[in-house]
Amino acid sequence: MNGGCRELARALTAYLACLAFVLAFFVALLTGGSVLTAVVRGAVVVAVTLFLGSALVRPLISTILDAMARDRSDSSEQPGDTA
Numbered sequence: 001m002n003g004g005c006r007e008l009a010r011a012l013t014a015y016l017a018c019l020a021f022v023l024a025f026f027v028a029l030l031t032g033g034s035v036l037t038a039v040v041r042g043a044v045v046v047a048v049t050l051f052l053g054s055a056l057v058r059p060l061i062s063t064i065l066d067a068m069a070r071d072r073s074d075s076s077e078q079p080g081d082t083a
Contacts (some may be wrong), residue, residue: 008061014054020049 022046028038 003063005058005065008065009054009058013050013057015053016053016057017046017049020045 019056021042025038028041029035033041
């Protein structure tokens with residue numbers, strides 16, 4: 001299960017990094033920056049997002065998956081209502 005958590009965290013971090021780059025790129029262009037400035041700012045934002053994402057996303061996904069597993073085990077312990 002730990003490998004699945006790691007893969008989900010990696011995919012979510014990459015997705016967030018892509019969104020961060022697009023937002024930083026468009027904001028830099030809309031505020032009058034050149035294309036090179038927009039790319040550099042986008043790259044910096046991606047680096048920060050990947051660094052923070054690796055530290056913050058994995059515990060978040062682990063917590064969510066643990067809660068889902070706990071909920072599933074609680075529901076399997078309770079007798080089902082079959083009428």
